[in-house]
Amino acid sequence: MAAVAELTQYTNTARRFSSEVSYASTRISGRRRLHLRPIRNSGIRCSVTSNEVQAAPEAVKAEEVKKKAECYGVFCLTYDLKAEEETKSWKKLVNIAVSGAAGMISNHLLFKLASGEVLGYDQPIALKLLGSERSLQALEGVAMELEDSLFPLLREVSIGIDPYEVFQDADWALLIGAKPRGPGMERAALLDINGQIFGKALNAVASRDVKVLVVGNPCNTNALICMKNAPNIPAKNFHALTRLDENRAKCQLALKAGVFYDKVSNVTIWGNHSTTQVPDFLNARINSLPVKEVIKDTKWLEEEFTNKVQTRGGVLIKKWGRSSAASTAVSIVDAMRSLVTPTPEGDWFSTAVYTNGNPYGIADDIVFSMPCRSNGDGDYELVKDVEFDDYLWNRIKTTEAELLAEKKCVAHLTGEGIAVCDLPGDTMLPGEM
Amino acid sequence: MAAVAELTQYTNTARRFSSEVSYASTRISGRRRLHLRPIRNSGIRCSVTSNEVQAAPEAVKAEEVKKKAECYGVFCLTYDLKAEEETKSWKKLVNIAVSGAAGMISNHLLFKLASGEVLGYDQPIALKLLGSERSLQALEGVAMELEDSLFPLLREVSIGIDPYEVFQDADWALLIGAKPRGPGMERAALLDINGQIFGKALNAVASRDVKVLVVGNPCNTNALICMKNAPNIPAKNFHALTRLDENRAKCQLALKAGVFYDKVSNVTIWGNHSTTQVPDFLNARINSLPVKEVIKDTKWLEEEFTNKVQTRGGVLIKKWGRSSAASTAVSIVDAMRSLVTPTPEGDWFSTAVYTNGNPYGIADDIVFSMPCRSNGDGDYELVKDVEFDDYLWNRIKTTEAELLAEKKCVAHLTGEGIAVCDLPGDTMLPGEM
Numbered sequence: 001m002a003a004v005a006e007l008t009q010y011t012n013t014a015r016r017f018s019s020e021v022s023y024a025s026t027r028i029s030g031r032r033r034l035h036l037r038p039i040r041n042s043g044i045r046c047s048v049t050s051n052e053v054q055a056a057p058e059a060v061k062a063e064e065v066k067k068k069a070e071c072y073g074v075f076c077l078t079y080d081l082k083a084e085e086e087t088k089s090w091k092k093l094v095n096i097a098v099s100g101a102a103g104m105i106s107n108h109l110l111f112k113l114a115s116g117e118v119l120g121y122d123q124p125i126a127l128k129l130l131g132s133e134r135s136l137q138a139l140e141g142v143a144m145e146l147e148d149s150l151f152p153l154l155r156e157v158s159i160g161i162d163p164y165e166v167f168q169d170a171d172w173a174l175l176i177g178a179k180p181r182g183p184g185m186e187r188a189a190l191l192d193i194n195g196q197i198f199g200k201a202l203n204a205v206a207s208r209d210v211k212v213l214v215v216g217n218p219c220n221t222n223a224l225i226c227m228k229n230a231p232n233i234p235a236k237n238f239h240a241l242t243r244l245d246e247n248r249a250k251c252q253l254a255l256k257a258g259v260f261y262d263k264v265s266n267v268t269i270w271g272n273h274s275t276t277q278v279p280d281f282l283n284a285r286i287n288s289l290p291v292k293e294v295i296k297d298t299k300w301l302e303e304e305f306t307n308k309v310q311t312r313g314g315v316l317i318k319k320w321g322r323s324s325a326a327s328t329a330v331s332i333v334d335a336m337r338s339l340v341t342p343t344p345e346g347d348w349f350s351t352a353v354y355t356n357g358n359p360y361g362i363a364d365d366i367v368f369s370m371p372c373r374s375n376g377d378g379d380y381e382l383v384k385d386v387e388f389d390d391y392l393w394n395r396i397k398t399t400e401a402e403l404l405a406e407k408k409c410v411a412h413l414t415g416e417g418i419a420v421c422d423l424p425g426d427t428m429l430p431g432e433m
Numbered sequence: 434m435a436a437v438a439e440l441t442q443y444t445n446t447a448r449r450f451s452s453e454v455s456y457a458s459t460r461i462s463g464r465r466r467l468h469l470r471p472i473r474n475s476g477i478r479c480s481v482t483s484n485e486v487q488a489a490p491e492a493v494k495a496e497e498v499k500k501k502a503e504c505y506g507v508f509c510l511t512y513d514l515k516a517e518e519e520t521k522s523w524k525k526l527v528n529i530a531v532s533g534a535a536g537m538i539s540n541h542l543l544f545k546l547a548s549g550e551v552l553g554y555d556q557p558i559a560l561k562l563l564g565s566e567r568s569l570q571a572l573e574g575v576a577m578e579l580e581d582s583l584f585p586l587l588r589e590v591s592i593g594i595d596p597y598e599v600f601q602d603a604d605w606a607l608l609i610g611a612k613p614r615g616p617g618m619e620r621a622a623l624l625d626i627n628g629q630i631f632g633k634a635l636n637a638v639a640s641r642d643v644k645v646l647v648v649g650n651p652c653n654t655n656a657l658i659c660m661k662n663a664p665n666i667p668a669k670n671f672h673a674l675t676r677l678d679e680n681r682a683k684c685q686l687a688l689k690a691g692v693f694y695d696k697v698s699n700v701t702i703w704g705n706h707s708t709t710q711v712p713d714f715l716n717a718r719i720n721s722l723p724v725k726e727v728i729k730d731t732k733w734l735e736e737e738f739t740n741k742v743q744t745r746g747g748v749l750i751k752k753w754g755r756s757s758a759a760s761t762a763v764s765i766v767d768a769m770r771s772l773v774t775p776t777p778e779g780d781w782f783s784t785a786v787y788t789n790g791n792p793y794g795i796a797d798d799i800v801f802s803m804p805c806r807s808n809g810d811g812d813y814e815l816v817k818d819v820e821f822d823d824y825l826w827n828r829i830k831t832t833e834a835e836l837l838a839e840k841k842c843v844a845h846l847t848g849e850g851i852a853v854c855d856l857p858g859d860t861m862l863p864g865e866m
Contacts, residue, residue, distance in 0.1 A: 074688045108541065111759050117550060141753025145760040147684045148677070148745065150694045150767075244581070251580045255507045261583045312581065320574025326544050327578040334583075 072143035075157040093155055094125045095207070097170035099163070099198065100177015100216065101129035102138035104322070108329030109176070110142065114151040118333050119340060126156035130166040163201035170206040173198070174332065175214045175226070195222040196413045199229025208233065211378055213335060214240045215328070219273050220352050220367040221406040227354065227367070228414035236379070240352035242269040242277065242369040243338075244324075244331035249279040249309045253286060256305070257294050263287045268371040268386065269350040271399025272406075277369070278395040279309045283386045288346075302391065342376040348383045349373075359384050362396065366403040505576035508590040526588060527558050528640070530603035532596070532631065533610015533649065534562035535571035537755070541762030542609070543575065547584040551766050552773060559589035563599040596634035603639040606631070607765065608647045608659070628655040629846045632662025641666065644811055646768060647673045648761070652706050653785050653800040654839040660787065660800070661847035669812070673785035675702040675710065675802040676771075677757075677764035682712040682742045686719060689738075690727050696720045701804040701819065702783040704832025705839075710802070711828040712742045716819045721779075735824065775809040781816045782806075792817050795829065799836040 070076075096113055098106055110127060112118055119125060127146070131139040139159040146157050160166045167173060175198055194216065202210060210233060214223040219240035227238040246269050254261040266285045270278035281301045286294040295301060316324045338349040352369035355362050359382060362368055371383040388396070407414070409421040503509075529546055531539055543560060545551055552558060560579070564572040572592040579590050593599045600606060608631055627649070635643060643666060647656040652673035660671040679702050687694040699718045703711035714734045719727040728734060749757045771782040785802035788795050792815060795801055804816040821829070840847070842854040 074684055074694060107759055108544070111541070111763065115550065117548065137752045138754055141749050141757075144745070144749055144752065145757050147688075147694075148681050148757070148760040149763040150680050150683060152695045155693075247583050248581050250583060251507055255580075260588075261507060261580075262585050312577070316574050316577055319570045319577065321571055324574075324578050324581070326540055327581040330544065330582040 070158055070160065072140070072147070072157045072159055074147050075143075075155070091123050094119060094123060094171045095128060095169050096125055096172045096174065097128040097130060097167045097206075098174045098176060099130040099166075099194075100175070101159070102131045102135035102142060103177045104325035105176050105215065105328045105332070107142065108326050109174070109332055110146065111149065112329060112333050114146055114149065114154040116151070116153045118336050121153070124153050124155045126158070127154065128166045128168070128170065129157065129159045130163055131159065131161055133161055136161060163198055164205055167198075167201050167210075168205045170202070170210050172336070173202055173206060173210055173212045175212065175216055175222070176332075177216055193413070195225030195410075196229050199226035202226070203230035203232050206230075206233065209378070210237060211336075211339065212238045213332065214238070215332065217273070218406060220271075220369070220403055221410055223352065223367045224354075224407060225410055225413045228416075235354040235356065238354060238367065239335065240273060240367050240369070241332060241335055242273050242350050242352050243335040244328055245269045245273065245277055245279065245309055245369075246350040247327070247331050247334065248312045249284075249305075252305060252308045252312075253281070253284060253291060253295070256297070256300065257286050257291075259286060259294075265344075265347045266371075267350070268348070269369045270392075270396050271352075271369055272403050273352065273369065274399075274402065275310050276395075276399035276402045277306075277310065278392065278399055279306050280386075280392060281305060282389055282392050283371070306395075338372075339374050339378050339380060340376055341374075343373040347373075351380070353380070353382075358382055360386075360388075360396075363400055363404060366400070366407055368400065368403060503591055503593065505573070505580070505590045505592055507580050508576075508588070524556050527552060527556060527604045528561060528602050529558055529605045529607065530561040530563060530600050530639075531607045531609060532563040532599075532627075533608070534592070535564045535568035535575060536610045537758035538609050538648065538761045538765070540575065541759050542607070542765055543579065544582065545762060545766050547579055547582065547587040549584070549586045551769050554586070557586050557588045559591070560587065561599045561601070561603060562590065562592045563596055564592065564594055566594055569594060596631055597638055600631075600634045600643075601638045603635070603643050605769070606635055606639060606643055606645045608645065608649055608655070609765075610649055626846070628658030628843075629662050632659035635659070636663035636665050639663075639666065642811070643670060644769075644772065645671045646765065647671070648765065650706070651839060653704075653802070653836055654843055656785065656800045657787075657840060658843055658846045661849075668787040668789065671787060671800065672768065673706060673800050673802070674765060674768055675706050675783050675785050676768040677761055678702045678706065678710055678712065678742055678802075679783040680760070680764050680767065681745045682717075682738075685738060685741045685745075686714070686717060686724060686728070689730070689733065690719050690724075692719060692727075698777075698780045699804075700783070701781070702802045703825075703829050704785075704802055705836050706785065706802065707832075707835065708743050709828075709832035709835045710739075710743065711825065711832055712739050713804075713819075713825060714738060715822055715825050716804070739828075771805075772807050772811050772813060773809055774807075776806040780806075784813070786813070786815075791815055793819075793821075793829075796833055796837060799833070799840055801833065801836060 098110065100106055101110065106129075110129075113125060113127065116123065129139050129142065136159070143157050143159055146154060158166070175194075195214075202212060212223070212226060212230075212233070214220075214226060216222055223238045223240040227233075227235050230238075246267050249267050249269065250261050250264040253264045253267070257264075264284065264286050265288070266283055268280040268283060270280055281291045281295075284291045292298070292301070313324060335349075335351060338351070343349065348371040350369050351372055352367050353372065355366050355368045355370075356364045358364075358368075358370060360370070362370070371386060372380040373383055374380040405422060409419055411417045412419045531543065533539055534543065539562075543562075546558060546560065549556065562572050562575065569592070576590050576592055579587060591599070608627075628647075635645060645656070645659060645663075645666070647653075647659060649655055656671045656673040660666075660668050663671075679700050682700050682702065683694050683697040686697045686700070690697075697717065697719050698721070699716055701713040701716060703713055714724045714728075717724045725731070725734070746757060768782075768784060771784070776782065781804040783802050784805055785800050786805065788799050788801045788803075789797045791797075791801070791803060793803070795803070804819055805813040806816055807813040838855060842852055844850045845852045
């Protein structure tokens with residue numbers, strides 16, 4: 001009886017909110033699931049009996065999870081609008097799609113997203129996890145652990161291997177990993193193909209204002225491919241992750257200056273997330289002073305600093321025996337937060353974005369890490385008041401040249417003709433094995 | 434020059450707070466480190482020059498980390514009192530010691546602790562990481578990742594392999610793992626020895642009000658051994674983790690009832706964290722109603738429910754390919770939070786604690802999971818208004834018998850005579866491989 005009463009409340013609550021967003025049950029008749037999802041322009045069709053609900057757990061056994069994106073376990077049954085009402089600040093569910101969801105970076109990231117620390121403690125979220133056939137069982141394991149963690153804001157978890165299913169209505173697409181390579185495939189080729197597939201899928205089914213953050217390497221050029229295959233999504237919405245590099249640069253500057261890392265600001269990573277990346281100490285500040293006024297050791301800045309930032313991942317793998325999944329996940333959280341919270345006055349953050357219209361004179365039509373500010377609405381603007389000297393500009397030109405070469409290498413995937421590839425091997429992202 | 438100004442500020446700030454807690458620099462002369470740590474009854478002896486600070490990074494290379502607990506990297510240089518002042522809510526640094534710090538559970542847990550989500554966003558913390566000779570390099574990797582994550586509240590990280598060093602002044606001791614076993618050692622014997630070593634070390638050097646949470650299996654009896662070897666610490670301060678079991682039980686009840694898991698309350702895990710554990714559906718509530726009024730399927734409650742909770746870890750290992758480190762870490766966070774935030778009115782949480790003086794008639798002198806409430810000061814009280822029926826009580830007696838047998842088995846480690854061992858194999862904790 002109690003279950004019936006509760007379900008009546010759901011229905012009433014859903015009605016109450018129907019002016020904002022309509023909800024409908026899905027798959028109840030076929031598989032006895034009560035899965036309330038926002039469906040535009042749809043009426044309420046939720047009606048289940050106490051018997052159906054109690055029978056449901058049998059009907060949603062993990063074994064039944066098929067290859068298309070499906071809700072998982074408790075998340076199929078229980079989207080609870082009443083809880084939102086109780087928070088007194090109803091917010092529309094935010095859909096976050098994550099590729100490579102069974103990997104170690106995601107294993108850290110998903111629990112951070114679910115805890116509310118990224119998008120806020122009044123923001124219900126849905127996690128849509130993309131894996132491969134090989135990782136589907138592991139994805140179920142991830143979903144089970146999310147269930148067991150009882151995160152109050154986590155309202156839906158679905159898993160699948162088809163990006164056209166998993167990216168449906170995605171407000172965020174975090175492209176952490178990719179499919180494992182098949183026999184005879186080069187790693188770079190595979191990543192490229194994923195960039196194309198993911199771009200087309202996002203173009204077809206994601207929210208028209210989806211924010212896309214590419215972590216899988218080579219992330220800048222993967223983001224470019226993804227963007228080129230998603231013409232219906234603003235180019236500005238595509239990012240490649242250079243925040244871990246920024247965080248590492250801040251830490252090294254703090255260590256050198258003997259200050260806590262929160263005193264270091266205005267650090268830009270310019271260019272490619274690769275060994276040509278340019279951690280900018282010319283514009284960076286320590287206690288609001290130019291770095292060069294605090295760290296007088298120019299040799300260290302010019303010769304050691306960049307190397308320390310670039311090689312940090314490798315040093316870590318050697319020490320730790322695995323790659324830096326935890327700090328990579330933290331930097332993804334930082335990157336997302338930087339877009340949904342206003343940037344502190346006078347500061348900025350680094351993210352690799354589309355160069356068209358940039359004020360620096362960097363070549364158009366590549367994805368290049370640059371200094372940005374946001375007012376917290378998910379959008380950003382490039383920072384104008386930065387300076388360049390010969391040292392900095394020469395390095396920027398080197399990383400720009402690398403990205404232009406990478407672009408030629410994937411022309412067949414961006415619809416720009418025949419690929420001409422003349423590249424050194426790509427760098428591994430921290431977090432990849 | 435800027436560095437000098439900054440350091441002068443540190444010193445002034447430290448002086449300002451000296452009535453609350455005194456600070457002194459350590460190891461500056463020998464190794465050029467500026468490592469400010471609370472030292473009782475000590476004056477201010479901090480004085481460094483800009484040169485020393487700038488030279489410091491060379492002096493604290495990872496390679497130099499020795500086998501005793503030492504500050505790591507940026508955390509050696511930069512304990513920054515000014516930042517606390519800026520938060521306008523100065524709080525004394527909380528020292529959290531973690532054993533098994535290089536393992537996967539810790540890899541999730543440490544980042545949660547550092548982020549502030551456990552003890553609060555105005556609570557600076559120090560992490561003291563205990564590993565083994567074998568894992569020391571990995572510990573450095575963890576410390577590097579913590580550096581790279583730029584957590585503003587994380588003010589000190591030290592690593593070491595001697596519990597007498599690492600547990601110094603610990604306010605929390607989270608005993609996640611233990612030393613790897615040597616040749617010819619049984620796992621149970623090893624864990625017992627660690628319980629004894631850790632207990633003696635805590636007794637000698639930890640805060641007199643340290644809260645100890647034992648996760649390494651067999652966790653109830655390990656907690657008992659630890660407690661018996663630490664007579665100077667209140668017995669009430671020792672806990673063994675059964676919160677993951679509670680969370681899993683809540684999830685299974687929610688799934689069965691077709692409600693979101695936040696509607697399930699008053700779930701007790703009674704007894705041992707093992708296959709004899711008793712998830713209590715008699716006193717549990719769903720939407721404030723007794724579970725039995727919501728879930729009419731008594732057969733499921735009596736025959737399947739407990740089994741689902743007990744076997745969840747095994748199912749997960751099978752699916753996920755590794756054990757459930759992430760959800761274990763979440764449950765440790767839940768367990769800590771339950772002691773530092775007031776328990777919601779009418780609800781309770783499960784934790785395995787010392788039975789002396791319990792109101793239920795459970796045997797004295799074991800560590801037994803029971804329902805508790807806290808007013809948020811780190812302490813707890815046992816809940817009195819619970820009921821028992823024959824089914825529940827018989828199961829409680831079974832898990833009690835197992836714990837009494839385990840106690841006999843470790844009598845040599847608790848100072849209670851000659852061990853008599855007649856036990857089935859111990860169970861694995863979720864998170865152990």
